[in-house]
Amino acid sequence: EAGVVQSPRYKIIEKKQPVAFWCNPISGHNTLYWYRQNLGQGPELLIRYENEEAVDDSQLPKDRFSAERLKGVDSTLKIQPAELGDSAVYLCASSETGANTGELFFGEGSRLTVL
Amino acid sequence: DQQVKQNSPSLSVQEGRISILNCDYTNSMFDYFLWYKKYPAEGPTFLISISSIKDKNEDGRFTVFLNKSAKHLSLHIVPSQPGDSAVYFCAASRGGSNYKLTFGKGTLLTVNP
Numbered sequence: 610e611a612g613v614v615q616s617p618r619y620k621i622i623e624k625k626q627p628v629a630f631w632c633n634p635i636s637g638h639n640t641l642y643w644y645r646q647n648l649g650q651g652p653e654l655l656i657r658y659e660n661e662e663a664v665d666d667s668q669l670p671k672d673r674f675s676a677e678r679l680k681g682v683d684s685t686l687k688i689q690p691a692e693l694g695d696s697a698v699y700l701c702a703s704s705e706t707g708a709n710t711g712e713l714f715f716g717e718g719s720r721l722t723v724l
Numbered sequence: 725d726q727q728v729k730q731n732s733p734s735l736s737v738q739e740g741r742i743s744i745l746n747c748d749y750t751n752s753m754f755d756y757f758l759w760y761k762k763y764p765a766e767g768p769t770f771l772i773s774i775s776s777i778k779d780k781n782e783d784g785r786f787t788v789f790l791n792k793s794a795k796h797l798s799l800h801i802v803p804s805q806p807g808d809s810a811v812y813f814c815a816a817s818r819g820g821s822n823y824k825l826t827f828g829k830g831t832l833l834t835v836n837p
Contacts, residue, residue, distance in 0.1 A: 613767070651728070651813050651827025652768065665824065700767055711758050711817055711825060715767030 611635070613716035615701050621722045627689035630719045633682070634703030641678060642713060643686050644700040652700055658684065691723045727751045728816050730828035738836055743801040745831050747814030750795065754816040758825065759788060759799050762811045771812075772799070804835045 614633040622628050634641050639660050644652035655674070657665040660681040669676065673692070678684040688695055698720045702713040729748045737743045747757075755776040760768035774781040774788045774797065781788050787800045801808055811832050815825040 649829060651815070651829050652825075653827070654824055657824070702767070711756055711773055711815070712770040713768075713825070715769065717765065717767050 615716035632701030638703035
């Protein structure tokens, strides 16, 4: 069974430039999450989707971050414009709807470096 | 304010010995706790969990202990193997919202052959 797939794995951009990350969750997993992990920290939730609906985006900095999951499968996270402090690993995860076990399946992450 | 704390950034043990990783939390509303393991350049993977109605959960070489009065949990790995070398994250959630995990900063475990 294929895991959570993310791309790109690495991205280096200059500040004020836009960047986008893509995620394809495990087949059949209707719940999708975007987490951000800063260096030396644990992951922090940015947004959670149930199918195509963003049910929790309270931690998403909406002035520059946006996300979409148009068909309820893959998802895109965008930053525009990027700032130096956005350098981090962006992790996508998925889980079975209603599982409620806290067991999330993470992708390998997209490492962003903003210069 | 760090609600989940892993005060040891690193731990080194010999192969075959016990590894004990500790985690403290401050939010008394947390009622579900998990451990995730992360290898370099990979995403975290779920290891083991425990509900607040229990004080121990065991899965093979891994056991998690929960002390609610002390707001403390620990992960025991016995016997430790070199392949266990990774960063271990403690995570917590509350009120049935088990998707919204609050993670600690992680502890780097190194198991020496």
